[in-house]
Amino acid sequence: MNNMTAPHVALVAITKHGLARALALLAQLPEAHLVVTEKFAPAIPPALPNPVKILSGALSGHMADLFSNYDQLVLFISLGAVVRLMAPHLKSKDEDPGVVVIDDAARYVIPVLSGHVGGANAFALHLAELLGAEVVLTTASDVGKTIPVDILGRELGWQVEAPKINITRVSAHVVNGEPIAFVQEAGSRQWWTRPTPLPSNIHLFDEFEKVDLSSFKAVLWVTRREISASVWEQLKERLVAYRPPLE
Template structure:
């Protein structure tokens, strides 16, 4: 059994370490403008462009030498890295440093015209999707989200209830298998026996393929491809055997009201 501890909402958590990165004069000017709206963010630019940062209150890191030598440090020191660098260049720069979606920081790319914000890495678990929407709003740009649950406006299985403090409890293979069923629009049972009911935060209605129940005993296994179960109850071996890799558990914190 693998248990994932609850992670704060990446777009609002005060402790999230964000850095805005540029390697060209034009990119540095864009970074300087965005940094004013993100006073908690650090800035990383080539030393020769540091004077363009003017009177910013943000911490400014000016590097000398090859930019590729900065990537390992950025990965170690920050949770979200926002590159004002071409997408292809970013992919090549970060490739040698990738570990897993549970460890890698969120990586975002803003195009040269600041018209699009693209989450490249760790969109869900790492929070890059949420930050792409936040930064796009500040820039009046378009966030380019490519993760299936965001495009399809359905449940992101791996982070459902994260902003409410829910912990995910199941083997990782279950998250992968159940996520596939969800994004493919197959019938899913969502059983909520505990926790806040304010887990659906999209502006669109809950997809018709998601069927909500108040008790696990009401769910007919043969009708559903998978089950998302929000509960504090102990789950016995028979239940795991019945659902096998089609069950994901969410554990809301004690005392959380099950408000409508």
């Protein structure tokens, strides 16, 4: 799942007001599917162009299917209920779909699951813009307006290369404002897309050899070079590399 270039989107509504909000949103999301319980099936306009899935029985019995068949799940259901519904089906951020919760009044849009890798944060921002709603982001890199280590450069075709523990450790150093060496030897320079300045703890270099490794908690390295095992060992859990496509 998690194919954000052509997402499979499901808008899930199990209340009267939730269905009304979902129908209004569907007009702006021609690719999205509508998922409702049998109780509200008669309220669906017959000329609705979007695909419709009618659920028999409780929503909980259909969550596994929804998790398997959609990249983005948008649920017009309370946050607490959504947490309980999805808990038995969680695997990993590399496999789980993005999950976004919208309240019945469409005042708040909350990405709940797979905010970065699954694209829920980006999709929630898009939905909030369509609805004129407020998006509620809780991921540290978004709140702190700093580098999202796990998806940096994804829109530019960069591929992250590092053990998962490195991504976790380096992300913590980044959001905690510790000194980070950002080494860019290849790829587009248009990787910083936030309207705010680059955080002061991120220090830019154009060559790895220019970095005094003892002065930095972590290194983000954009390169096409082969990185030796000795360098990975030297930096242990402090290095994340990015591989840009050939230009």
